Amino acid sequence: MNGRNCICRKSEVIRLREDPSAETFEAWIIRLRREFHRYPELSFEEYETQKRILKILEELGIEARKIADTGVLASIKGTMPGPCIALRTDTDGLQVQEEFTERNEGYISRNDGVMHACGHDGHMAMLFGAARLFVENRDFPGEVRLIFQPAEEIPPGGSERVIAEGGLKGVDAVMGMHIFTNHESGSVGFRPGPFMASTNRFEIVFKGKGGHISKPESCIDPVRMATDFISSIYPALEKQLEPDKYVLGVGRIQGGAQFNRTPDRVEALGSYRTFDSRTTEIIDLTIKECLERIKERYVKPGEEFAGLPDYELDVLHGYPVLVNDPVFTDAVNLKLQESFPELTIYPELEKTFAAEDFASYLRVVPGIFISLGTLNQKERIVEINHSSTFDIDEKILRTGTEIFYTISLDFLKHPEKYLDPQSKEKTNDNPELR
Incomplete structure (x- = not known):
């Protein structure tokens, strides 16, 4: 393939400029996840994490700045004018002492009493994966905003700081994803309207x-x-x-x-x-x-x-109810069905009493929060989030990356499919977005 790696889907081909002798794209994502997992930091203490994020973005050639004290805001602009979609990941760990398991010896937390026990390390890796795809395939309209948000784990959450400091200015839609063990590895779930408590x-x-x-x-x-x-x-x-x-x-x-x-x-x-x-x-x-x-x-x-x-x-x-925009969510479901026919999709996943400060973004602009399953009985990846032996099936990182990229790209090209005209009017009238 002339030194180019392709991710082939029904409706698009994602091309990666890679040296065949170098590490694969998937291995790169997994390596990043493990790096972040080794050195977790508590909410609003993510200074070393912030340094690492800024370094990776610089290596990818992406402009970035600090936000919300220990967060990072970055932007990837396409070759044509168009809308803006924000992709968000959380960056903080939990006050949990990680236990040794049969699989985590190479990446168990080095920071005593702190652990990425909720998948935030994987969320960061997937966002970097999507960012790399956009950098290497810049023929798109508009802008992709990357939000590396601190302090998701403590109310009122870092999202309020990001919004107050202009993180959503000029943004037309927002998307987030979370790894959970409440459905099988590689499957995705969401629902229109109230989704999280x-x-x-x-x-x-x-x-x-x-x-x-x-x-x-x-x-x-x-x-x-x-x-x-x-x-x-x-x-x-x-x-x-x-x-x-x-x-x-x-x-x-x-x-x-x-x-x-x-x-x-x-x-x-x-x-x-x-x-x-x-x-x-x-x-x-x-x-x-x-x-x-x-x-x-x-x-x-x-x-x-x-x-x-x-x-x-x-x-x-604390966090408000997380409400997925119905029009945006329906469009996401249709696009996933079209582009990922092999993917198990739960478009009416049960509401959960888990809470997420991503809800604050969805009160400002339309968008969706997606649940990415990691439950794998065969590999004994069954522990719930916040457990001291929580881990993820790393194969899902590629899936999440491709979902971030595919939905974002489709939105940038066809925003009318995702936005209710009334929601768009409300967005234009919102002073936080000017």
């Missing part, structure tokens, strides 16, 4: 009156207040909401110092996830109502109990 964090401080446990009449027990809240909030919500509308859980209870003293305060930390704002409002209100009833239940007469019991409630509404 909002995430909301609540912290409650139960305030009582401490003292010796032998004199309960002289105390107001915040431990009992906390347990009463936990036992009452679940049935209160079950009376109002269907179980597929939400999840709620308490992840931490903390208070007290010794076995024979009633503490003065107990802290409870938890979260809940929903698919619409009305459900969020119901949960917000129900939490407050439960707390007020508990407060009334533990009131005791006497000056020594003045102002007690009481509570403090702090609610952080």
Whole structure:
């Protein structure tokens, strides 16, 4: 093939300028994934990751700048004027100690207590793969914007910083992808409309009156207040909401110092996830109502109990519901069916209570977030995301790369297939995009 490597699809041929004696395109993507996996960094601490990203982009001849402190924004322009599509990857790792497995000896995390346990290393590698394809095939209209976004793992997420610093200015559409073990390796899934949940964090401080446990009449027990809240909030919500509308859980209870003293305060930390704002409002209100009833239940007469019991409630509404644009999503489905006939596609994948700050981009411009499956029973790649033994089937990196490239290229050539005219008008009126 005259030293040129081809990725052949039904409707296009992707050409790569490669030396046949050099590493293959697929091996290059896998090598990048493993490099990032070895050196994960926590949210907004991705300084070495940022340096590596900038170096690779420079090697590819792609203009780039820093954004959101530890992120990178880059641009690849075609040979003709046209629209702009943004492709986003997250870059942060998790506070997880990675365990040795039968396959990760060559690339296990070198940073103690930090791990790419959610596929972000693979996301970066796939975005670099797509970038390389665009660099070597520049005969396209418009612009491809590359967003290497920090801090996906901690609300409110790095996406808000990227948007605030102009990362979506001039962007007409956005696409992201995430590796998950909830469907088989190499398959893809998505759905139009709400796809991933909002995430909301609540912290409650139960305030009582401490003292010796032998004199309960002289105390107001915040431990009992906390347990009463936990036992009452679940049935209160079950009376109002269907179980597929939400999840709620308490992840931490903390208070007290010794076995024979009633503490003065107990802290409870938890979260809940929903698919619409009305459900969020119901949960917000129900939490407050439960707390007020508990407060009334533990009131005791006497000056020594003045102002007690009481509570403090702090609610952080984190990532919004992730909503895929229906027109864009339908166009993606049709293009994938046409260009990847061998690909297993789930166009109505079940909604998930997982949350993603990619949702913030989709509130500004139309686009899609795609789930890329990595479940491989034969290779024993079965651990869920955030596990200390999480790993990916590296064969999917080529698939994800080609999907990024194929959909982006088709959008740039035929944006009318992907954009609802009303969505386009809203985009033009959005000051964050000017």
